[in-house]
Amino acid sequence: MIKSPICEMLGIKYPIFQGGMAWVADADLAVAVSEAGGLGIIAGMNLDGQALRAEIRKASARTDKAFGVNLMLQSPYIDEAVKVVCEEKVACVTTGAGNPSKYLKDLREAGVKVIPVVASVALARMMEREGVCALVAEGTESGGHVGELTTMALIPQIVDAVKIPVIAAGGIADGRGFAAALMLGACGVQMGTRFLAASECNIHANYKDRVVKARDIDTIVTGKKGGHPVRVLKNQMTRDYYKKEMEGLADADELHEMTKDSLRRAVREGDVNTGSCMCGQIAGLIDQVKPCREIIEDIDKEASQLLNRASSFLD
Amino acid sequence: MIKSPICEMLGIKYPIFQGGMAWVADADLAVAVSEAGGLGIIAGMNLDGQALRAEIRKASARTDKAFGVNLMLQSPYIDEAVKVVCEEKVACVTTGAGNPSKYLKDLREAGVKVIPVVASVALARMMEREGVCALVAEGTESGGHVGELTTMALIPQIVDAVKIPVIAAGGIADGRGFAAALMLGACGVQMGTRFLAASECNIHANYKDRVVKARDIDTIVTGKKGGHPVRVLKNQMTRDYYKKEMEGLADADELHEMTKDSLRRAVREGDVNTGSCMCGQIAGLIDQVKPCREIIEDIDKEASQLLNRASSFLD
Numbered sequence: 001m002i003k004s005p006i007c008e009m010l011g012i013k014y015p016i017f018q019g020g021m022a023w024v025a026d027a028d029l030a031v032a033v034s035e036a037g038g039l040g041i042i043a044g045m046n047l048d049g050q051a052l053r054a055e056i057r058k059a060s061a062r063t064d065k066a067f068g069v070n071l072m073l074q075s076p077y078i079d080e081a082v083k084v085v086c087e088e089k090v091a092c093v094t095t096g097a098g099n100p101s102k103y104l105k106d107l108r109e110a111g112v113k114v115i116p117v118v119a120s121v122a123l124a125r126m127m128e129r130e131g132v133c134a135l136v137a138e139g140t141e142s143g144g145h146v147g148e149l150t151t152m153a154l155i156p157q158i159v160d161a162v163k164i165p166v167i168a169a170g171g172i173a174d175g176r177g178f179a180a181a182l183m184l185g186a187c188g189v190q191m192g193t194r195f196l197a198a199s200e201c202n203i204h205a206n207y208k209d210r211v212v213k214a215r216d217i218d219t220i221v222t223g224k225k226g227g228h229p230v231r232v233l234k235n236q237m238t239r240d241y242y243k244k245e246m247e248g249l250a251d252a253d254e255l256h257e258m259t260k261d262s263l264r265r266a267v268r269e270g271d272v273n274t275g276s277c278m279c280g281q282i283a284g285l286i287d288q289v290k291p292c293r294e295i296i297e298d299i300d301k302e303a304s305q306l307l308n309r310a311s312s313f314l315d
Numbered sequence: 316m317i318k319s320p321i322c323e324m325l326g327i328k329y330p331i332f333q334g335g336m337a338w339v340a341d342a343d344l345a346v347a348v349s350e351a352g353g354l355g356i357i358a359g360m361n362l363d364g365q366a367l368r369a370e371i372r373k374a375s376a377r378t379d380k381a382f383g384v385n386l387m388l389q390s391p392y393i394d395e396a397v398k399v400v401c402e403e404k405v406a407c408v409t410t411g412a413g414n415p416s417k418y419l420k421d422l423r424e425a426g427v428k429v430i431p432v433v434a435s436v437a438l439a440r441m442m443e444r445e446g447v448c449a450l451v452a453e454g455t456e457s458g459g460h461v462g463e464l465t466t467m468a469l470i471p472q473i474v475d476a477v478k479i480p481v482i483a484a485g486g487i488a489d490g491r492g493f494a495a496a497l498m499l500g501a502c503g504v505q506m507g508t509r510f511l512a513a514s515e516c517n518i519h520a521n522y523k524d525r526v527v528k529a530r531d532i533d534t535i536v537t538g539k540k541g542g543h544p545v546r547v548l549k550n551q552m553t554r555d556y557y558k559k560e561m562e563g564l565a566d567a568d569e570l571h572e573m574t575k576d577s578l579r580r581a582v583r584e585g586d587v588n589t590g591s592c593m594c595g596q597i598a599g600l601i602d603q604v605k606p607c608r609e610i611i612e613d614i615d616k617e618a619s620q621l622l623n624r625a626s627s628f629l630d
Contacts, residue, residue, distance in 0.1 A: 003630040121531045121599065141465040149531055150456040150465035152486030152495065153596035157531045160600070171467030180467065180495035182628050183621055216436045216464055216472045225561050246540050248563045281468035284436065285475070306498055310625035313497050315318040 002178070002300055002307070004187045006134060006165045010092060010113065011066045013037030014300050015188025016178075017136065017167055018195045018292075020044070020070020020094055021144060021278065023267040024203055025195075027058040029292070032200035034065040036293035041068040041094060049080030056088045066091035068115075073098035086110035094136055094190075096145065099123070104130055117169070119147025119154065121161045128162040135162065136190050139170025143193050143280040146170075146221065146231050152184070159185030173282040175302020182307070193280035194299075199291045204270030207277050214283035222259075226252060233277040237262065317493070317615055317622070319502045321449060321480045325407060325428065326381045328352030329615050330503025331493075332451065332482055333510045333607075335359070335385020335409055336459060336593065338582040339518055340510075342374040344607070347515035349380040351608035356383040356409060364395030371403045381406035383430075388413035401425035409451055409505075411460065414438070419445055432484070434462025434469065436476045443477040450477065451505050454485025458508050458595040461485075461536060461546050467499070474500030488597040490617020497622070508595035509614075514606045519585030522592050529598035537574075541567060548592040552577065 004015035018025065018033040020041035030040030040063075042055050052069070059067055069090050071081055082103045085093055092113035095103075100116055107114050108131065117136040118124045124135055137158040139151030149157075151170040159166050168181035169190035181189050195201055196211045210233050221229045222241045232238050241258050244250035250258075259276060266275030290298070319330035333340065333348040335356035345355030355378075357370050367384070374382055384405050386396055397418045400408055407428035410418075415431055422429050423446065432451040433439045439450055452473040454466030464472075466485040474481050483496035484505035496504050510516055511526045525548050536544045537556045547553050556573050559565035565573075574591060581590030605613070 001630045002628055141468045149596055150486055151467040153456045156491050157599045171465055176471050176499050179498040183494040183498055184491050281464055284472045307625040307628050310622040313622050315316045
């Protein structure tokens with residue numbers, strides 16, 4: 001079994017986080033991951049305070065294990081969301097889509113550990129200076145909103161820049177990726193795409209099916225030109241969007257209109273033709289829907305075996 | 316010391332290839348790498364038959380160790396180049412920028428081992444079917460011409476798809492990256508950017524200096540819209556190019572004009588403002604110019620130590 005300082009820090013068995021995917025990461029998924037020994041994370045996303053509190057309480061009622069909440073800093077409800085996670089004394093939050101500086105004091109005072117998701121050395125350094133307890137460093141191969149740097153290039157550069165634990169995210173779906181992340185200096189991994197194909201994940205069967213069937217080249221990054229790159233599975237809408245975006249055939253409003261409500265349509269209605277099926281490049285490796293416990297135990301076992309026989313690579 | 320089946324196959328000491336970088340990878344660099352125990356590679360690039368033969372003979376006169384040639388399949392001289400590597404009985408060739416199928420028979424008959432550079436599972440499978448002896452799988456974090464998939468996502472997917480040895484390229488510049496690549500299932504690594512900052516690398520001091528000083532976020536991919544993405548260091552020219560490309564402010568001819576001769580200007584004249592300094596994302600990790608022998612021995616040593624103590628990650 002892989003051990004890591006992040007396990008003691010958060011009171012979890014495996015240093016494996018489940019990504020706080022908007023519209024996807026609900027209490028059901030988070031509970032399944034935390035019960036299996038990883039860190040389940042509820043997506044705060046655009047939930048208002050009341051809805052987020054209900055989701056947190058739903059999870060608390062079903063597990064006494066630690067779980068987290070992902071705070072989307074661009075959410076219109078972010079102030080309420082921070083208040084709720086403080087009041088509900090959630091174990092930790094990960095933060096995405098910006099700089100969480102203004103909320104750090106309140107969260108710390110409430111005993112909520114803060115783990116920002118970063119995609120560059122500069123933000124990693126700034127977050128450490130502000131006293132966060134760990135970082136998720138996420139490569140551009142991830143699904144959803146992405147940065148520029150890849151996991152392979154990003155992790156060692158962040159590890160060299162900070163002293164706090166770094167969790168690697170992006171392109172990881174099996175024990176090989178987990179072991180590789182540890183070699184790069186990470187203390188654990190966060191997986192999103194792998195958990196899209198978990199039995200307990202409530203996304204529509206059409207979306208899950210597309211993840212399982214995806215090949216290596218089946219994702220695309222749209223929105224880069226507008227400064228909000230998002231990795232999704234290629235489909236009719238995203239090809240059309242990409243073409244219009246790249247060739248300047250639609251203005252920002254028209255492009256925005258194309259993606260409006262598109263993530264919900266994919267997740268809830270299973271509209272995989274005009275919906276946004278956010279998904280990472282590693283989907284090509286995933287060919288089976290499995291329960292969270294099996295996902296986590298299999299990955300830990302495979303990584304442990306690799307590390308155990310690592311000296312066989314040596315002469 | 317790391318051992319690997321690719322070492323026996325090619326008669327090299329370390330499973331470390333030096334990327335066959337156009338305008339950069341000359342006989343001096345290839346000899347230094349091969350003498351240090353890695354696989355030095357001469358860039359065939361746009362050399363005509365005579366010039367390539369001269370470079371190969373220069374290397375042969377200075378080392379009896381194996382070295383390779385990178386064949387750029389879009390070169391106007393590709394037919395002569397293939398003829399020359401066959402006649403000169405070069406140990407192996409790597410091939411870039413396309414599908415080398417039509418040359419495989421001649422190369423095989425001359426005893427030249429063929430190792431295509433691939434960026435997708437489909438090309439990897441096709442190449443294995445055509446009988447190549449190994450593959451370099453290159454992630455998008457690499458410098459120069461790039462594909463879409465990152466090293467972390469690409470390597471395990473290619474390893475699962477083929478039985479021949481896979482060499483990982485992209486985002487690797489130290490022992491952590493080397494060890495991580497082995498965990499992902501690779502049999503070795505190819506490094507380009509790390510060797511840009513080798514003492515024996517003949518690029519202009521200005522270019523080398525930019526590589527050493529580069530931060531994580533200092534590269535950009537231009538040419539994506541036109542279907543020929545190239546990763547380079549950000550500078551006046553590449554920012555201008557990217558803006559014109561993205562906003563449709565210049566047609567293909569104008570864009571082509573901006574980059575014409577730009578790699579030569581960077582490499583030979585040290586023009587780091589309007590030249591193309593091709594460079595990978597891992598440049599941020601490189602802070603020192605070192606001889607090839609030191610680069611290779613340090614990386615092997617660091618990776619060996621990591622693998623030796625890999626069981627310390629286990630409970």
